[in-house]
Amino acid sequence: MIRACLLAAALATPAGAGTLEGRPVTFLVMAWDDPALPFLEAPGHTVVVGDGVEFDFAPEGIYSGLQVVPMQVEIGPQRVEITYPDSGGGWFYDSAFNGYVLRFETDCALFSGWKLDRDFTTLPIKDSDIFTDRGALYINVSGMTYGPEARVAVDLDVMDCPLS
Numbered sequence: 001m002i003r004a005c006l007l008a009a010a011l012a013t014p015a016g017a018g019t020l021e022g023r024p025v026t027f028l029v030m031a032w033d034d035p036a037l038p039f040l041e042a043p044g045h046t047v048v049v050g051d052g053v054e055f056d057f058a059p060e061g062i063y064s065g066l067q068v069v070p071m072q073v074e075i076g077p078q079r080v081e082i083t084y085p086d087s088g089g090g091w092f093y094d095s096a097f098n099g100y101v102l103r104f105e106t107d108c109a110l111f112s113g114w115k116l117d118r119d120f121t122t123l124p125i126k127d128s129d130i131f132t133d134r135g136a137l138y139i140n141v142s143g144m145t146y147g148p149e150a151r152v153a154v155d156l157d158v159m160d161c162p163l164s
Helices: 002-012
Strands: 024-032 045-048 053-057 071-076 079-083 097-104 111-116 130-133 136-140 151-158
Touching: 024 053, 045 053, 071 097, 079 136, 111 130, 136 151
Parallel strands: none
Antiparallel strands: 024 045, 024 097, 053 071, 071 079, 079 151, 097 136, 111 151, 130 136
16 A cells, blocks of 8 residues: 555656655745845745645735735746735836745755746746746746736746755
């Protein structure tokens, strides 16, 4: 019985692929014109990736003169989805970077690549608006308009990195 359960779990993840499940992740909202001098860095929130929505942000107040937009972030084994069901509507402050940083705890290069799910995503995100750095995913929404129908999904090529 135990062997069957272990085999089923192993088959659920593509061969050679890693997973975000069970990993600690810190979610940050940041804005900058120069990454060395961010003018907004809202307090980070850390959770362990599991089932359901990992982050569900109500209005958090004003940081550096900017309001953090209410959103939900759901993280799957190889996917991040951001939605704004309770946001009302508006536009994101325009700067070189104004967006989200998801930092996964790891000492290795966690991502070998990513792809924007253009069928799911409604924001006008370009490939240059998304980048990774070791265990961090950056999503830039600067200058874009949002509302309850806005959403973003990024599928990630996750390496099989040990938890740090």
